Amino acid sequence: xxxxxxxxxxxxxxxxxxxxxxxxxxxxxxxxxxxxxxxxxxxxxxxxxxxxxxxxxxxxxxxxxxxxxxxxxxxxxxxxxxxxxxxxxxxxxxxxxxxxxxxxxxxxxxxxxxxxxxxxxxxxxxxxxxxxxxxxxxxxxxxxxxxxxxxxxxxxxxxxxxxxxxxxxxxxxxxxxxxxxxxxxxxxxxxxxxxxxxxxxxxxxxxxxxxxxxxxxxxxxxxxxxxxxxxxxxxxxxxxxxxxxxxxxxxxxxxxxxxxxxxxxxxxxxxxxxxxxxxxxxxxxxxxxxxxxxxxxxxxxxxxxxxxxxxxxxxxxxxxxxxxxxxxxxxxxxxxxxxxxxxxxxxxxxxxxxxxxxxxxxxxxxxxxxxxxxxxxxxxxxxxxxxxxxxxxxxxxxxxxxxxxx
Amino acid sequence: xxxxxxxxxxxxxxxxxxxxxxxxxxxxxxxxxxxxxxxxxxxxxxxxxxxxxxxxxxxxxxxxxxxxxxxxxxxxxxxxxxxxxxxxxxxxxxxxxxxxxxxxxxxxxxxxxxxxxxxxxxxxxxxxxxxxxxxxxxxxxxxxxxxxxxxxxxxxxxxxxxxxxxxxxxxxxxxxxxxxxxxxxxxxxxxxxxxxxxxxxxxxxxxxxxxxxxxxxxxxxxxxxxxxxxxxxxxxxxxxxxxxxxxxxxxxxxxxxxxxxxxxxxxxxxxxxxxxxxxxxxxxxxxxxxxxxxxxxxxxxxxxxxxxxxxxxxxxxxxxxxxxxxxxxxxxxxxxxxxxxxxxxxxxxxxxxxxxxxxxxxxxxxxxxxxxxxxxxxxxxxxxxxxxxxxxxxxxxxxxxxxxxx
Numbered sequence: 001x002x003x004x005x006x007x008x009x010x011x012x013x014x015x016x017x018x019x020x021x022x023x024x025x026x027x028x029x030x031x032x033x034x035x036x037x038x039x040x041x042x043x044x045x046x047x048x049x050x051x052x053x054x055x056x057x058x059x060x061x062x063x064x065x066x067x068x069x070x071x072x073x074x075x076x077x078x079x080x081x082x083x084x085x086x087x088x089x090x091x092x093x094x095x096x097x098x099x100x101x102x103x104x105x106x107x108x109x110x111x112x113x114x115x116x117x118x119x120x121x122x123x124x125x126x127x128x129x130x131x132x133x134x135x136x137x138x139x140x141x142x143x144x145x146x147x148x149x150x151x152x153x154x155x156x157x158x159x160x161x162x163x164x165x166x167x168x169x170x171x172x173x174x175x176x177x178x179x180x181x182x183x184x185x186x187x188x189x190x191x192x193x194x195x196x197x198x199x200x201x202x203x204x205x206x207x208x209x210x211x212x213x214x215x216x217x218x219x220x221x222x223x224x225x226x227x228x229x230x231x232x233x234x235x236x237x238x239x240x241x242x243x244x245x246x247x248x249x250x251x252x253x254x255x256x257x258x259x260x261x262x263x264x265x266x267x268x269x270x271x272x273x274x275x276x277x278x279x280x281x282x283x284x285x286x287x288x289x290x291x292x293x294x295x296x297x298x299x300x301x302x303x304x305x306x307x308x309x310x311x312x313x314x315x316x317x318x319x320x321x322x323x324x325x326x327x328x329x330x331x332x333x334x335x336x337x338x339x340x341x342x343x344x345x346x347x348x349x350x351x352x353x354x355x356x357x358x359x360x361x362x363x364x365x366x367x368x369x370x371x372x373x374x375x376x377x378x379x380x381x382x383x384x385x386x387x388x389x390x391x392x393x394x395x396x397x398x399x400x401x402x403x404x405x406x
Numbered sequence: 407x408x409x410x411x412x413x414x415x416x417x418x419x420x421x422x423x424x425x426x427x428x429x430x431x432x433x434x435x436x437x438x439x440x441x442x443x444x445x446x447x448x449x450x451x452x453x454x455x456x457x458x459x460x461x462x463x464x465x466x467x468x469x470x471x472x473x474x475x476x477x478x479x480x481x482x483x484x485x486x487x488x489x490x491x492x493x494x495x496x497x498x499x500x501x502x503x504x505x506x507x508x509x510x511x512x513x514x515x516x517x518x519x520x521x522x523x524x525x526x527x528x529x530x531x532x533x534x535x536x537x538x539x540x541x542x543x544x545x546x547x548x549x550x551x552x553x554x555x556x557x558x559x560x561x562x563x564x565x566x567x568x569x570x571x572x573x574x575x576x577x578x579x580x581x582x583x584x585x586x587x588x589x590x591x592x593x594x595x596x597x598x599x600x601x602x603x604x605x606x607x608x609x610x611x612x613x614x615x616x617x618x619x620x621x622x623x624x625x626x627x628x629x630x631x632x633x634x635x636x637x638x639x640x641x642x643x644x645x646x647x648x649x650x651x652x653x654x655x656x657x658x659x660x661x662x663x664x665x666x667x668x669x670x671x672x673x674x675x676x677x678x679x680x681x682x683x684x685x686x687x688x689x690x691x692x693x694x695x696x697x698x699x700x701x702x703x704x705x706x707x708x709x710x711x712x713x714x715x716x717x718x719x720x721x722x723x724x725x726x727x728x729x730x731x732x733x734x735x736x737x738x739x740x741x742x743x744x745x746x747x748x749x750x751x752x753x754x755x756x757x758x759x760x761x762x763x764x765x766x767x768x769x770x771x772x773x774x775x776x777x778x779x780x781x782x783x784x785x786x787x788x789x790x791x792x793x794x795x796x797x798x799x800x801x802x803x804x805x806x807x808x809x810x811x812x
Contacts, residue, residue: 051733052729052732052733053731053732053733053738053740054728054729054731054732054733054740054760055732081725083725084725084728084757084760084761084762085761085762086761117723117725118723118725118726118728118729119724119725119728119757119761119762120762121762305711305803305807306807309803309804309806309807309808310807310808312804312808313807313808315808317523317524318525319487319489319490319523319524319525320524322460322490322524322525323458323460323524325459325460326458326459326460326461327457327458327459327460332459334459334460351490351525354460354490355490355491355492355525356490356491356525356526356527393804393807394804395801395804395805397711397715397804398715398718398799398800398801398803398804399801400715401711401712401715401716401719401799402715402716402718402719402721
């Protein structure tokens with residue numbers, strides 16, 4: 001399995017993309033905000049959505065459209081969430097219609113997604129004007145424009161692709177995602193679209209996606225809020241010509257491992273670019289009694305506002321890590337817990353058997369000043385492991401969210 | 407029932423208090439940081455502690471000491487949590503011994519509590535020197551010094567007292583508390599000591615305390631973190647000479663209602679002075695199917711980082727309120743939900759039946775610029791109500807917690 005340089009959602013065979021500025025938010029006159037992704041042929045598809053009861057109309061329409069496990073295109077916008085609007089369904093359906101017309105496909109084969117402010121009516125004019133335009137310019141080089149078009153408060157584009165040998169054929173998986181606030185564990189967090197030329201049945205694709213989500217997007221938290229618009233969809237068009245994967249065989253394993261790598265890579269990108277974040281925080285837990293305990297502890301640590309603020313201040317305040325472990329609700333013997341901090345500047349143990357040990361504050365500061373920090377927790381009580389991805393809590397998070405609508 | 411002007415933990419009959427600067431943190435040479443509260447006679451007692459598995463040694467010792475439902479004094483310090491220290495128990499026991507000697511009481515009748523940095527050895531010398539001193543200066547006017555001594559990042563002292571007629575006698579209840587970070591719902595959050603001259607059995611006192619906690623301290627969240635040192639203890643010395651309350655009769659009701667009023671008042675003080683907070687946020691939920699749903703919704707709203715940041719920015723971003731309701735896990739029909747914002751500047755409906763309605767942004771801004779904001783949620787789906795207390799999320803929260811240890 002190899003990561004592809006400058007890989008994107010259009011890296012797999014037969015996928016095209018495009019993104020332009022349609023001024024969905026009237027004040028936006030420069031940034032791309034409407035995008036199309038399309039496959040040359042119909043795809044098997046699987047998707048995961050927010051578990052929030054308040055849902056974007058885009059999700060309702062997408063759920064209907066992909067009920068048969070098939071899709072061929074994605075139409076997506078930033079700048080408006082199309083959530084809590086009386087006419088939201090109508091607008092989401094119109095977005096699908098416009099995409100279908102532009103691509104000459106069936107409107108029920110379109111996945112629609114929106115992201116942005118909740119509760120403001122979605123203006124449809126930008127789509128009437130821009131979607132036909134997108135149909136004309138869509139191309140194999142358009143992946144990066146899609147990545148830009150779905151950004152909201154993201155500061156960097158998030159895309160990747162890997163290739164993997166499956167049954168003698170090269171299969172490619174590409175992905176695009178946007179963060180970067182309202183992100184929390186155990187949901188289909190954020191918007192992300194994954195494309196692949198693998199031949200794989202939609203049923204098995206669903207299982208692969210669910211495996212991957214568990215270890216990646218579901219282990220990310222930026223701020224503990226769960227968006228109303230979270231959508232993760234994968235489209236598989238079969239153009240790699242591998243023997244179709246229809247059971248959980250060796251090929252399934254190879255495909256799923258590659259998908260996990262893609263999703264983990266995207267999860268880290270999301271965490272690192274969390275709203276206002278200056279640092280990626282990875283919490284690695286080992287020695288747990290069960291995987292559920294390992295995950296629970298890892299998530300509690302990266303979700304703790306106090307741990308996050310300490311990481312922002314490069315403060316080796318390991319007591320807060322212990323505190324988060326203590327309230328995680330997991331089966332933990334706190335008297336066995338070891339904690340270290342690690343970055344490319346080195347690694348420093350700070351807690352052994354649940355109590356503080358002497359350490360060099362100077363070295364700790366040096367380690368924590370880096371922009372990718374690992375918090376290593378060994379529960380010394382079993383064989384299970386997990387990893388969770390978060391970011392620091394900064395002034396800028398507050399600034400960005402103090403006046404988002406204007 | 408009346409609130410007493412300048413009421414404190416020493417307002418009830420037979421209670422004395424004192425607080426002095428003992429330099430528990432060597433860098434602190436001015437602020438009071440060690441305190442004593444004592445009753446002239448032995449008290450019935452009840453207490454609630456953090457549910458965090460990582461616990462202060464002070465809690466372990468207190469739990470042993472009050473197992474018989476009796477206590478006569480409280481010794482407490484700020485500046486060091488006495489948590490995750492190998493010799494923590496020994497130090498907590500020594501604090502009790504010193505208090506007992508100073509007050510000439512049994513060391514097993516002492517409640518001990520600590521608050522401050524986790525995982526740094528507690529220096530015992532400040533106590534050897536200061537506790538005997540406290541025993542000499544303790545007085546009926548010392549309540550306010552206790553309130554100061556237990557403050558950490560609190561910006562204001564938190565104390566109150568009420569008087570209530572019970573069986574023809576005037577019963578007084580006083581309270582002191584400290585916040586102001588690491589505060590979360592459903593725990594005995596923070597340190598708080600409640601004193602009363604009521605005659606009430608320790609068993610019934612436990613029940614009254616549990617009723618009060620449910621509606622007050624357990625409905626406060628500052629940052630979603632649960633401290634390792636949370637302790638709420640009540641001491642009842644019987645000097646009001648009311649007929650001892652030993653069943654849940656009318657007197658019990660009067661006493662408990664007064665206790666609820668005291669605890670709610672303290673809960674609001676805690677929320678308003680949450681770390682970095684500029685505003686008290688009260689979420690009032692009505693029309694819920696059950697009290698559990700009402701509480702769940704109220705807590706989800708005041709815990710949402712995005713709602714908290716919007717309140718800081720005086721931004722009427724009601725979509726985030728809906729979003730939090732949606733992920734609360736409560737039984738809610740989102741299409742029935744109404745939301746208004748209210749403060750002393752007025753009230754403004756912003757969402758009706760789960761969708762946005764037109765409103766004056768100008769008036770909304772004016773309302774949200776106040777420092778006590780009510781978010782009114784009507785679920786229109788039942789008869790149950792609840793109220794939760796939180797604060798806004800500000801630059802200062804991050805600043806305070808970015809480098810707490812230094």
